[in-house]
Every structure is written in C-alpha cells, then in structure tokens.
Amino acid sequence: MTASFDPPLEHAPASRLNGRTAFIVAMLAILALLPVYTTLTGDSFVMTLFSRVLILAIGAVSLNLIMGYGGMVSFGHAAYLGIGGYAVGILAKEGIGSGFVQWPVAIAVSALYALVVGALSLRTRGVYFIMITLAFAQMIYYVVIGLERYGGDDGLTIYQRSRFGGFIDLNNKTVFYYLCFVLLMASIYLVSRLVNSRFGLVIRGTRSNERRMRAIGFPTFRYKLVCFVIAGALCGLAGALLANHTSFISPALMHWTRSGDLIVMVVLGGLGSLFGPLIGTVAFLLLEEALSRVTEYPDMILGPVLLLVAIYLHGGIEGLLQWRRHD
Amino acid sequence: MLYFIEQCLNGVQLGMLLFLLAAGLTLVFGIMDLVNLAHGSLYMLGAYFAATFAILTGSFVAALVLAVSASLLAGMVLEIVAVRRLYGRNHLDHVLGTFGLLLFFNELVRLIWGPAGMTLPLPQQMLSGVEIIPGIYYPVYRLVIIFATVAVAALLYLVVMRTRIGMLIRAGAANREMVAALGVNINLLYTLVFGLGAALAGFAGVMQAPILTVQIGMGENILILAFVVIIIGGIGSIRGAFVASLIVGLIDTLGRAFLPDMLHLALSTNAAATLGPALSSMSIYVLMAAVLIFRPEGLFPAASR
Amino acid sequence: MTSPLLQIDRLTKRFGGVVAADAITLDIPPGEFHAVIGPNGAGKTTLVSLLAGEVAPQEGTIRFERSDITRLPVYRRSRLGLARSFQISSLFSDFTAIENVALATQAHRGHSFRFWRDARREAALRKPARAALARVGLAARAHVRVDRMSHGEHRQLEIAMALATTPRMLLLDEPMAGMGPEESVQMVATLRQLKGAMTILLIEHDMDAVFALADRITVLVYGRVIASGRPAEIKADAAVRQAYLGEKESSGHE
Numbered sequence: 090m091t092a093s094f095d096p097p098l099e100h101a102p103a104s105r106l107n108g109r110t111a112f113i114v115a116m117l118a119i120l121a122l123l124p125v126y127t128t129l130t131g132d133s134f135v136m137t138l139f140s141r142v143l144i145l146a147i148g149a150v151s152l153n154l155i156m157g158y159g160g161m162v163s164f165g166h167a168a169y170l171g172i173g174g175y176a177v178g179i180l181a182k183e184g185i186g187s188g189f190v191q192w193p194v195a196i197a198v199s200a201l202y203a204l205v206v207g208a209l210s211l212r213t214r215g216v217y218f219i220m221i222t223l224a225f226a227q228m229i230y231y232v233v234i235g236l237e238r239y240g241g242d243d244g245l246t247i248y249q250r251s252r253f254g255g256f257i258d259l260n261n262k263t264v265f266y267y268l269c270f271v272l273l274m275a276s277i278y279l280v281s282r283l284v285n286s287r288f289g290l291v292i293r294g295t296r297s298n299e300r301r302m303r304a305i306g307f308p309t310f311r312y313k314l315v316c317f318v319i320a321g322a323l324c325g326l327a328g329a330l331l332a333n334h335t336s337f338i339s340p341a342l343m344h345w346t347r348s349g350d351l352i353v354m355v356v357l358g359g360l361g362s363l364f365g366p367l368i369g370t371v372a373f374l375l376l377e378e379a380l381s382r383v384t385e386y387p388d389m390i391l392g393p394v395l396l397l398v399a400i401y402l403h404g405g406i407e408g409l410l411q412w413r414r415h416d
Numbered sequence: 417m418l419y420f421i422e423q424c425l426n427g428v429q430l431g432m433l434l435f436l437l438a439a440g441l442t443l444v445f446g447i448m449d450l451v452n453l454a455h456g457s458l459y460m461l462g463a464y465f466a467a468t469f470a471i472l473t474g475s476f477v478a479a480l481v482l483a484v485s486a487s488l489l490a491g492m493v494l495e496i497v498a499v500r501r502l503y504g505r506n507h508l509d510h511v512l513g514t515f516g517l518l519l520f521f522n523e524l525v526r527l528i529w530g531p532a533g534m535t536l537p538l539p540q541q542m543l544s545g546v547e548i549i550p551g552i553y554y555p556v557y558r559l560v561i562i563f564a565t566v567a568v569a570a571l572l573y574l575v576v577m578r579t580r581i582g583m584l585i586r587a588g589a590a591n592r593e594m595v596a597a598l599g600v601n602i603n604l605l606y607t608l609v610f611g612l613g614a615a616l617a618g619f620a621g622v623m624q625a626p627i628l629t630v631q632i633g634m635g636e637n638i639l640i641l642a643f644v645v646i647i648i649g650g651i652g653s654i655r656g657a658f659v660a661s662l663i664v665g666l667i668d669t670l671g672r673a674f675l676p677d678m679l680h681l682a683l684s685t686n687a688a689a690t691l692g693p694a695l696s697s698m699s700i701y702v703l704m705a706a707v708l709i710f711r712p713e714g715l716f717p718a719a720s721r
Numbered sequence: 722m723t724s725p726l727l728q729i730d731r732l733t734k735r736f737g738g739v740v741a742a743d744a745i746t747l748d749i750p751p752g753e754f755h756a757v758i759g760p761n762g763a764g765k766t767t768l769v770s771l772l773a774g775e776v777a778p779q780e781g782t783i784r785f786e787r788s789d790i791t792r793l794p795v796y797r798r799s800r801l802g803l804a805r806s807f808q809i810s811s812l813f814s815d816f817t818a819i820e821n822v823a824l825a826t827q828a829h830r831g832h833s834f835r836f837w838r839d840a841r842r843e844a845a846l847r848k849p850a851r852a853a854l855a856r857v858g859l860a861a862r863a864h865v866r867v868d869r870m871s872h873g874e875h876r877q878l879e880i881a882m883a884l885a886t887t888p889r890m891l892l893l894d895e896p897m898a899g900m901g902p903e904e905s906v907q908m909v910a911t912l913r914q915l916k917g918a919m920t921i922l923l924i925e926h927d928m929d930a931v932f933a934l935a936d937r938i939t940v941l942v943y944g945r946v947i948a949s950g951r952p953a954e955i956k957a958d959a960a961v962r963q964a965y966l967g968e969k970e971s972s973g974h975e
Contacts, residue, residue: 156508162507162508162511164511209705209708209709210708212708212712213708213712215507216445216451216507216651217647217651217712219451219507219511220451220643220644220646220647221647221704221708223640223643224640224643224644224647224701224704225701227640227701228697228698228701231694231697231698232694232695232697232698233694234694234697235694235695235696235697236694282836282837282839283836283837285839285840285841286835286836286837286838286839286840287827287833287834287835287836287838287840287843288833288834288835288836289836289840290820290823290824290827290833290840290841291824291827291833293816294813294816294824297813297814297815297816298811298812298813298814300775300811301807301811301812301813301882302824302828303794303795303796303799304773304795304796304799304805304807304811305799305804305824305825305828305882305885305886306796306799306800306825306828306829306886307796307828307833308794308796309796312833312834315834345636345640346515346518346519346636349453349511349515349518352508352511352512352515353512353515356508356512360508386523386526386527387523388519388520388522388523389520389523389524389527391516391519391520392516392517392518392519392520392521392523393516393520394516395512395513395515395516395519396498396512396513396516396517396520398512398516399502399505399509399510399512399513399516400501400502400509400513
C-alpha cells in the first residue's frame, strides 16, 4: 500500500519534519490571513473559492480517516456531502431554518446512512468494497433525483443560511470563512487524537494486517464500522456547510464522479497523513480552477495528470516532498 | 399482461447489454486484476463511432462492424499506452488512474463531437413491430438486440471454453506467472483480452444507441449497473455475470414499470408520486444488499482473487 | 486425571475432493508440550487453521477448557486464551516491534473504543509488550520497524505476539521455518523456557527441536493420525519410519 504514515514520534528525522512542518505552517498562515487580503483588495472571489476549499477539505479529512488510515477505499463518500446538504435544504424548505436543528440532523442522518452502508459493505474488501460503496452512493443519488418535491434533478435553492440565534451570522462571508477554517482545524485535531488512540491503533492495525488483528483477538468488523460512521458523520457536516456556502443543493453533488474527486484530493495530498487532505484539496481545486481558465477542455489535462499520479507518484504530493529521503 | 410480457422482454434486452459490459469487466479483472472505471468510456466510444460511421456510410450494419473494430483497436491502443502501466498496483491506483481516463474520454468526446450528443438512426426494416405471440407486438429492433447479444454471448462462451486462446485466458486467470513461464507472450494476451473487453463494450454501445442514447457520460450510469451485476454474480465468473445480468435487467425494468403503480395501491397519491420514481430505481440496489447479506461472495463465485 | 485443555474429536476437513484432515482425534492435557509432525502435505497447517478458527470443519468438534469452540470466530478463540503464531510471518510491517506486540496486549486489556488518549504512551500496554519482547530476546530491537528486521527476528516476534495475549495455550506453526542453525538454537532455548509454563502445540519439521522439547508427539500423514505417544515410542514406530523414509532424501526443504 502506498500510505505514508506519520512515523512514530521516536523516529522522524529532524530535517524532514522541519521541511514538511514549515510548508504546512506557511499554508495555514496563508489560509488564516486570507480574509485580510480580501478586505484589503476587495477581491471576494478568492475568499469564496477558499471557503469551498476548506469545506471540501473537511470532506477529504473524513475520507482520509477511513481510506488513508483505515485502508477502506470508499467510492461513495460524496453521498454524505449530499445527505448533509439535503438535510439542511429539506429542513429549510419545510420551514425549519435553525442551524441548531439542521446541522445535528445532517450529521445524524449521514451517520445513519454510513451505519447501514457500512454494515452491508464492510463484510467485503478490496475491489468488492469499492464497487459496493459506489453502488450505494449511486442508489441514493437516484433516490434524491426522484424527490420531485425537493427539486429532483434541478436541485433545491436554499433561501436562507442556517440561523444560529444571535451567536453567529453566517451571512457574513468573513465570519463564514472563519467558521469553516475553525471547523477544519477542529476536524484535523480530532483525527490526530483519534489515530493515536486505542481505537485509531486498531484501525491502522486492521489496515496493515486484518488477519493478524483477528488472530490477536480484535473483532475488527465493529471497529471498522464505527470508523466508517465517524467519517460519514464528519462528511455530513461538510455537506451542511456546503449547502450554506452555495445556497443551493442538487443531486449532482453526490454523483459518483464527485466521490472520485474526493479520492483524488486525498491521494494527491498523501494518504494517511494529517494535513495531506488539506494539501490535496488545495492542489486539486487550484488545479481545476487554473485549468478551466487555460482551456475549455480542462479534463483533457486533468485526466492524464491523474493517470500519471497513479502511475508514478506513490504517496501523492507529500510523497514528492519525501522523495529525497528514499533509500 | 401484454404490458408485462413486453416489459419482461425489455428486461432481458437490458440484461443482455449488461452482460456484454459485465463480461468484459470481469474478464479484465479476473485476468489482469485491474479495476477499470474507464470501461464505460469504451461503451460510449462505440456508440459515437457508430453514429459517425453511419453518417459516412449510410448503412447501420457497416457502422456496426466498423465501430466494433474501432473499439477493439481503441481498447488495444489504450492498453498498450496507458493501462498496462497500472498492472500489479493496488486497487486505489487503478481507481485513480482509470478515473483519470474516464474524465479524459468524456472531455475528448466533447471536443471531437461536441456537447450535444448524437443519434444513430434505425435501419428501415427494423422500424416496425412484429407479432411474436398473438396479440403482442414487439419492436423488431429490440428483438434484434436480444438475438445479437445472445449470439455474441454464445460466441464468447465458445471462444473462452473451446479455443486455444480461450484456454490461455482461463489459465492466465488462474495463474498468470505460470502462463508466462510457459513461454506465452503474456503482454500480447493481456492486450487482446483488454481489446476483447473493449469490443464487447463497444458492441453494447452500438446496439443500444438507436433506442437509448448517444451522449457524453452515458458510460457511467451503465457501468455502475455492470458493477452491481458483478457483485451479485461474483467477480471473475462469466456464468455468474450472465445470470446476474438477466436478474438485474429484469428487476430494474420491471421495478420501474410496476413499482409506482403498486405503490399507488398501498400509499396515498402524493406519497406514491413522490416516492415512486425514487424507490423503483432502488430495486436493484436492494437486491444487491440482499445478496451481500446472505451470500457476500456472489451467486457464482469464481476462483478467489 | 485432569481433563484435557484441548480436545479434538474426529475433526474432518475436505477441500473439494481432498481430505486435508481425516477424523483427527487428539487430547492435550494442561501443561503438555505436544508436537505434531508429518511429511509435507500431511495436513498440519490445515489443523492449525481449524484450531485457530480460520476454516470450519465438516465434521468433528474442538473443545477448549471443556467448551465447544468448533464454530467460534477467530478473535473469540484468542480471547479465550488460545494464541497462534503463523507459519509465514504475519506482522504489521509498517509498525515497530514494540508497536506490534503492544497491539496484541491491547486486544486483551479492555475494549478499544477509546478515542482520545494516546495509546502509545499507555504504560499498561507498553510494559507487558516490553516484557514479551524480552522473553524472546528482542528487547534491544523494540523500536525497529518490522520491515527492517531479519527473517529470524520476525519468527521471534511471532512468538512474542502470541505471548503478549496472555494465553492458556500456544499454537505454534513451524516457528523455525526458514531459520539458520544458530537462530534455531536460540528459538529452541526460548521454547524450552516456555515449556511447562503453558500448554503448547508445536507444528514443526525440525526433528532435533521436536525430540528435544516434546512431551508427546503426534504424527500426521495425509490428514490422518498414524501414531501418537512419547518421543521414544514414535522413534521406534514402524509406520512412522515408513512415512519418513521417503522424506529423508528431501529433508531440508522448507
């Protein structure tokens, strides 16, 4: 497997830690100070673009949890973006505009769907697992298209962002941006605690050698399932944020090619590392943005790039950063 | 009743198309251990090739032959240029790489043929209906699809089971190192197998084009159905793919045809109208979930991979 | 007479047309060091798989401490105190030796639905892990990644993993597979220290080790038990000699 694990603390060569850490710190600083740039230049497009980056990065962080650390390659993760988003959208349409209701519902329904899909899919592995998660995501995609009342194929406009009483006003773009930033940092921190906890070690051990895990006495299925549910719930939160961000939600958001995008983001950044998903999301969305300005046919370049990454670049971009240290 | 029989035939027709796709997928997976998300793209290219050749030659049959040949060629070229570099990798690399190919082909088609899609007109003789059972008329072309695809399936069976090359394919699926050690040109074998899969996909694309669609992204939807077929039938098993294709084709078609009405009987009009289309598209996934619960390795699992 | 710790009764496993285990019956009393030997293809690994729970028999039962474990899943058997080592080393190759063993310890110290505290610093996990490593002579290599360790060290680590689960009984599947003479001597010393402290079922090809360590030996040929008894009896047994005469030429193949 091509994962680049965080090495045990006793081990990391100092120079590599410094280079990588510097890069990450720089990136975080830029992201944190972005609204300042926006205020000074009046260019709000950048903040809109990067709000989307932050939100999708949360999705990538959640996918990295199961894929990078857990070895479960799920090709249906965009379903949770959709479920979270539609939870917000449907509740908004039915007159419930409070974020205190919408967001917990988004998380809860995503967790529930993950529980069902996981319970059915996690008995399989490898290619089967990939195809099954793909199929379940497509299933819910079709279900949502069939919901005429909530826009069906055309999607659903959300006229009001989630309301949080007087606590926070999501209509303020800067406030919204920082909320996304804080939630992303919180997600990464949560994952960092998770992967070194007892639970995280079980997940990582299962990825490394499931047969061995069972032989030493772990009921691996239930741990994988819980991990899958956590990832689904976190991605559901990202979906709720996304719905607020675009004030619009449509089935296209959960099309399986979106799940493919999420996988790309995680792989580009380097599997199984804490900040990899963020790096990968930034890289992917910036690449997408750049390509669409350069050509009318961006995928003709993006496609082969992905192919080349798959062939030559084990461990994604972070793998590139570590290249010099390969023995 | 007539409607039911008609829908059953449609289901068989869909099932046979799915079989052609699933067979190609499962062959490639069984022998080269490769997950190919771009398989749907080859299906799409087949349809586009046919539409173009039909305009150039004015003949449906000529277009069919040319398009399938072109698909075979395209598959082999693709294998040599790109796909073979993915062999031996883990499945995530396959997913990533073939996903890139999928995006590329969708864009390429848009570049060459434009975003609007195309049509492939039916040949004159096939436009009418034929009375297959007293009182039931069924479109000639749909019957042609069924017979043509069954013929191809039979041909595939003969090739895989009765010819030398088929034997090599089956041997390669069981133990590729051994086959290579015996001096067989394994690279050529892989290229041919991949080309065969592409030709099957292209053929399916051409056959469905006059009645369904020729448009960008058409490969994705049917690809997932093909995956469902493989899950239900068992990976690596052509027999499993055949049975599962028929089951999936029938259940999907009958589900879409009858579930909304059945729901109307059980629920209020509003609820049925809302849920009908959604639930009817779910039927095959429910079937897949059931198979996963009771027989996770599929109905006819081949040698384990 | 104390009741046997492990009772295998007419255990039968068929793979298609091949009978890999043919009505195997065997009792192992607590504290015994029991070796199972036999020519290649005798069904020894199948026996281990059956005992460990990775495959289910068509007929027969397995009782461990008097409860029927025949259909129990793999992880439950470990929980009951039946620890197994693998013939082909099956370790966590991207983790260090101590991380490997600590995972084994963790499986037997409460549940692992703990999401916050850093388990790498949990003394309750690390101390027993170090102890297990010391017992097999790997204390100095605790912080080396498994994929940087030698084959012999992998075999030792397999034993350490089994020990870390505080077992009542060890199932050791050819622990000396692929070891050179020096490493084998060390392994025999390790096993000798374990002898008596716990019940051991050893599958092995290395006859020197088997005859040096075993209290009783069972001989399997084509899945059937053809002899079972003390080492001296087995050495003298005519059927055993016949089974191995052909093997003498090809011994050393592993």
